[in-house]
Amino acid sequence: xxxxxxxxxxxxxxxxxxxxxxxxxxxxxxxxxxxxxxxxxxxxxxxxxxxxxxxxxxxxxxxxxxxxxxxxxxxxxxxxxxxxxxxxxxxxxxxxxxxxxxxxxxxxxxxxxxxxxxxxxxxxxxxxxxxxxxxxxxxxxxxxxxxxxxxxxxxxxxxxxxxxxxxxxxxxxxxxxxxxxxxxxxxxxxxxxxxxxxxxxxxxxxxxxxxxxxxxxxxxxxxxxxxxxxxxxxxxxxxxxxxxxxxxxxxxxxxxxxxxxxxxxxxxxxxxxxxxxxxxxxxxxxxxxxxxxxxxxxxxxxxxxxxxxxxxxxxxxxxxxxxxxxxx
Numbered sequence: 001x002x003x004x005x006x007x008x009x010x011x012x013x014x015x016x017x018x019x020x021x022x023x024x025x026x027x028x029x030x031x032x033x034x035x036x037x038x039x040x041x042x043x044x045x046x047x048x049x050x051x052x053x054x055x056x057x058x059x060x061x062x063x064x065x066x067x068x069x070x071x072x073x074x075x076x077x078x079x080x081x082x083x084x085x086x087x088x089x090x091x092x093x094x095x096x097x098x099x100x101x102x103x104x105x106x107x108x109x110x111x112x113x114x115x116x117x118x119x120x121x122x123x124x125x126x127x128x129x130x131x132x133x134x135x136x137x138x139x140x141x142x143x144x145x146x147x148x149x150x151x152x153x154x155x156x157x158x159x160x161x162x163x164x165x166x167x168x169x170x171x172x173x174x175x176x177x178x179x180x181x182x183x184x185x186x187x188x189x190x191x192x193x194x195x196x197x198x199x200x201x202x203x204x205x206x207x208x209x210x211x212x213x214x215x216x217x218x219x220x221x222x223x224x225x226x227x228x229x230x231x232x233x234x235x236x237x238x239x240x241x242x243x244x245x246x247x248x249x250x251x252x253x254x255x256x257x258x259x260x261x262x263x264x265x266x267x268x269x270x271x272x273x274x275x276x277x278x279x280x281x282x283x284x285x286x287x288x289x290x291x292x293x294x295x296x297x298x299x300x301x302x303x304x305x306x307x308x309x310x311x312x313x314x315x316x317x318x319x320x321x322x323x324x325x326x327x328x
Contacts, residue, residue, distance in 0.1 A: 005289075009289075010103055011308075012258050017256070019053045019260075021286055022056065022286060023051060023056075024076065026047065026050065026053075026056050027048065029289075032072045033069045033071040033292060035069055035282070036059050036069070036071070036294075039057065039063075042222070043057050044055075045140055056284075057270065058262075058283075058295055059295060061238075061290050061295050062241045062295050064082075064091035064239070065090065065092075067091070070094055071291060071292070071293050072290060074096045076096055076186070077096065078094075078095050078098050078138070079092055080133055080135040082240075083131060090133075091239045091240075092133075093291060094163050094291070095290070096290035100242060100287055101135070101138070101139075101287070104242045104287040105142070105272055106142070108243055108246075108258065109143065111257070112248075112256075113200075116143055118175050119176065119200075120147060120152050120169055120175070120176045121177050121179065122152070122153070122155065122162060122166070123140050123153070123154045123155065123180070124162060124180035125180060126182075126184055127184075127310075128181065136235075136237065139237075139244075147171070151165050159187070163188075163192045166194055166196060170196045170199070175198070178199060178227075179203075179235070180202070181204050181205075182204070182205055185203055185223055185226075186219075186222065186223070189223065193297065194226065196229065197229055197230065200229075201223060201233060202234065208302060220249075230249075232249065233246065233248055234247040235247075236311060240288075241285045241288060242288050242291075243257075243258065243259040243285045245261070251310050252304075252310060253308060253310070254307070254308055258285070258286040259283070259285050259287070260283075260284045261282070261303050261309045263277065263281060263303050264280045264282050264296065269296060275302075275305050276302055276303070277302060278300060278301070280298070280315065281296075281300065282295070283297060283312070299313070299315075300312045300314060
């Protein structure tokens with residue numbers, strides 16, 4: 001990526017700059033991305049004359065399952081793939097330059113939590129560790145290394161070691177983030193009781209077929225009681241993206257400056273809804289420049305006036321996936 005563009009992307013601080021860059025990326029992708037180009041043309045949209053970000057079309061996320069979604073020809077440095085039960089078609093995301101993803105998740109984490117070196121990162125992600133191609137594991141690997149703390153690391157099924165690490169870190173008054181897949185966090189607190197109010201517990205969503213789905217309020221209350229914390233943090237990301245949104249509690253997510261959420265009418269996908277109305281979540285992820293930055297997900301949600309958003313479930317007959325898609 002051109003260094004000037006790279007710097008522009010991760011220094012966005014205003015809506016006008018975001019919109020300007022979004023139009024620029026849209027025109028590039030509408031020309032250089034074969035799948036997205038066909039989609040735009042089928043909607044009879046003239047990419048060169050489009051100047052209003054509200055008219056940019058959002059490509060169905062399902063295309064990542066059936067096509068190589070790439071803007072420009074390249075050999076990807078890495079290919080991320082989605083999780084899924086046996087027989088399900090996985091999404092594949094070929095990434096041209098992995099440094100874009102690294103810059104996105106590093107700056108995104110810093111935007112919400114500050115300097116990674118101030119934290120010990122404990123990861124309880126068995127389902128992700130047991131397969132290849134997880135973008136979440138790539139991110140957590142890097143955060144663990146960047147934290148450079150002796151107790152940072154993964155805990156597969158060794159819950160006793162995790163409990164010991166948490167107790168040690170609490171006694172030392174260390175800043176700790178425990179990031180875990182939902183069912184594994186529940187498994188842990190069934191065996192161990194923790195009372196660590198300063199601990200940041202971050203669930204990545206999904207029961208992965210291991211447990212019955214729970215409504216968010218019930219799940220978070222259970223986790224709060226099990227870890228002795230007031231709120232449960234959450235991470236919202238997916239294979240098809242290079243950016244993440246975070247929630248510091250109550251299921252209310254915020255995006256980094258180069259990512260934005262909109263909501264579309266469920267019966268008319270080209271119609272964008274007003275604030276606080278429930279519909280399909282559209283994601284603009286400007287870090288996805290060499291893929292597709294404008295994705296219509298199968299998630300249901302609502303957006304508030306300040307840009308914060310909630311995830312309220314999934315469309316009927318959608319795949320169950322592990323990226324914070326809890327039944328509400």
